[in-house]
Amino acid sequence: MQRAIVFGATGGIGQAICTELAKAGWSLYLHCSQNWELACRLSKQLMQDYPEQDFIPLKLSFLVDNDDLTAFASGLLPINAAVFAQGITDYNFVSEQLMSKVDQILQVNLLTPIKLTGLLEPLLIKNDFSRLVYLGSVYGGQGSAMEAVYSSSKAGLSRFAQSYAREVASTNLTVNVIAPGAVNTQMNAMFSSETMAEVKSEIPAGRLAESSEVAFWVETLLQERSGYLTGQTIYVSGGWLL
Numbered sequence: 096m097q098r099a100i101v102f103g104a105t106g107g108i109g110q111a112i113c114t115e116l117a118k119a120g121w122s123l124y125l126h127c128s129q130n131w132e133l134a135c136r137l138s139k140q141l142m143q144d145y146p147e148q149d150f151i152p153l154k155l156s157f158l159v160d161n162d163d164l165t166a167f168a169s170g171l172l173p174i175n176a177a178v179f180a181q182g183i184t185d186y187n188f189v190s191e192q193l194m195s196k197v198d199q200i201l202q203v204n205l206l207t208p209i210k211l212t213g214l215l216e217p218l219l220i221k222n223d224f225s226r227l228v229y230l231g232s233v234y235g236g237q238g239s240a241m242e243a244v245y246s247s248s249k250a251g252l253s254r255f256a257q258s259y260a261r262e263v264a265s266t267n268l269t270v271n272v273i274a275p276g277a278v279n280t281q282m283n284a285m286f287s288s289e290t291m292a293e294v295k296s297e298i299p300a301g302r303l304a305e306s307s308e309v310a311f312w313v314e315t316l317l318q319e320r321s322g323y324l325t326g327q328t329i330y331v332s333g334g335w336l337l
Contacts, residue, residue: 098149098174099226099317100124100215102157102208103181105133107280108230111306112180115314117141122149124171128156128181157181157207158199164207168214176226176317177215179208184245186285197244204248209255220266226317229256230309231274231328237336249274253328260326269325273312276332279303300333 099116103109104125113123123141127134134152141150155167183203185196208229219225234242235249253272260270277283277294283303286294295302309331315321316329 096122096148097176098122098124098172099176099178100126100153100171100174101178101180102126102211103128103179103230104137104152105130106180106182107282108275108278108306108309109180110137111310112178112313113137113141115307115310116178116317117145117148117150119314119317120145120148121176121317124151124153124174126153126155126181128154157203161210164210165214168211168218171215171218173221174215174218175222175224176228177212177219178228178230178313178317179211180230180313181208182230182232182249184242184282186241188241189243192244200244201248204245205251205255208252212259216263216268219268220263222267224267224319224322225269226321227256227259227268227270228313228316229272230313231272233274233276233330233332233336235272235274235328236330256328257326264325267322269316269322271316271325272328273309273316274328274330274332275304275309276330276335277303278309279305298333298335300335302333304331304333 099121101113104113105127125134125138131154138150138152229252231252232249234246235253238246256270256272
């Protein structure tokens with residue numbers, strides 16, 4: 096039985112990824128940082144829909160220390176894939192951003208995923224094939240004013256994936272980034288309808304992405320037939336900011 100761990104499973108895109116992977120036959124660890132009740136409800140619903148698969152909720156803050164990360168990884172059952180769909184941002188000028196917020200964004204979006212990757216590697220490379228997918232952003236390729244730290248963290252993911260992919264290519268572990276543009280999720284709820292209308296007008300496709308459209312590409316990268324694609328950042332942006 097193939098098993099994946101989805102970090103950030105309770106987010107809008109994370110939920111869509113879990114649904115897509117479950118439909119494709121994957122058993123899942125569903126990770127959350129805070130929304131434990133939602134993780135449990137989603138796990139229960141997937142168990143009802145796919146009773147021959149396992150769905151296990153997990154809770155872990157990405158702001159914990161290294162010993163806690165090590166203990167977390169050591170308690171996992173064998174996995175074939177890991178998907179990092181968690182992420183935070185803070186819409187602000189760098190000069191006005193709290194230094195503690197800078198630390199949080201970099202730790203949640205970049206540093207903890209890198210640390211967990213190293214800890215999960217022994218579990219992943221035991222398989223005939225295994226997969227790592229990080230959720231990046233179009234802003235990792237074209238930085239966004241007012242989100243400079245967020246943009247930097249997502250750019251860092253792309254460069255890390257490119258580098259790490261070369262280290263592990265001989266083990267049949269692929270490492271890639273899916274980088275969405277504007278997606279119809281709660282993260283964009285902070286913006287006014289006028290602002291979102293302006294964003295849509297800049298997107299060649301003329302609309303925001305749906306979470307399921309991002310999840311499709313994650314599931315595709317987890318397929319065995321995707322084994323020759325590694326170290327890449329795939330932009331799912333409707334042609335925006337390319």
